[in-house]
Amino acid sequence: RKEVEQDPGPFNVPEGATVAFNCTYSNSASQSFFWYRQDCRKEPKLLMSVYSSGNEDGRFTAQLNRASQYISLLIRDSKLSDSATYLCAHYNNNDMRFGAGTRLTVKP
Amino acid sequence: GAGVSQSPRYKVAKRGQDVALRCDPISGHVSLFWYQQALGQGPEFLTYFQNEAQLDKSGLPSDRFFAERPEGSVSTLKIQRTQQEDSAVYLCASSSGTMGYEQYFGPGTRLTVT
Numbered sequence: 001r002k003e004v005e006q007d008p009g010p011f012n013v014p015e016g017a018t019v020a021f022n023c024t025y026s027n028s029a030s031q032s033f034f035w036y037r038q039d040c041r042k043e044p045k046l047l048m049s050v051y052s053s054g055n056e057d058g059r060f061t062a063q064l065n066r067a068s069q070y071i072s073l074l075i076r077d078s079k080l081s082d083s084a085t086y087l088c089a090h091y092n093n094n095d096m097r098f099g100a101g102t103r104l105t106v107k108p
Numbered sequence: 109g110a111g112v113s114q115s116p117r118y119k120v121a122k123r124g125q126d127v128a129l130r131c132d133p134i135s136g137h138v139s140l141f142w143y144q145q146a147l148g149q150g151p152e153f154l155t156y157f158q159n160e161a162q163l164d165k166s167g168l169p170s171d172r173f174f175a176e177r178p179e180g181s182v183s184t185l186k187i188q189r190t191q192q193e194d195s196a197v198y199l200c201a202s203s204s205g206t207m208g209y210e211q212y213f214g215p216g217t218r219l220t221v222t
Contacts, residue, residue: 004150031208032208032209034211043199043213043214043215043216044151044199044213045213046210046211046212049210087150087151091207091208093164093207094156094163094164094207095141095153095156095164095166095167096141096151096153096201097153098143098150098151098152099150100148100149100150101149101150
């Protein structure tokens, strides 16, 4: 089983839709979790940190479920500019482990 | 402020050549990470520095890969005798803390081995 697993998608949604991604992790001792956004041929950019039970930033909400070992990202009122690949990540001792990413395309 | 920078942005090497990839982290950032990202995959951890100390190199795929950060700031990832399977984007990230902190990525070096 991979350290971090994500549904690769692609998710194709219309503008204004709500979309949710899940990410499961195998290291139950992990304390720090993150969502990154990566545009085509660009570097990952930090979207949100998830340090406790969850947090919200505008249209984006991240949740952490320690019992089931997954984190989720909810995007409300999606925009065309939200089209990207979304990577979840968590710390495993010294290094960060990433999922393969979920691709989102928002269509007009 | 200045983010993480990497050079060169693109590198084409003939199989068997040695290459050196440079990373300038955000000023004052203690931690520096190198990742390898293949097409359609997430970044894969290569190695981690805390200041000048290389604390984890468990992700380096072979002894042809070598990284250093001699003064605790700029880092170089060297790949000797490049192979076609080394073709990937090499990402550098830095962090202000020692563990558990957000990492900020540079633009990457796209290496193509022909």
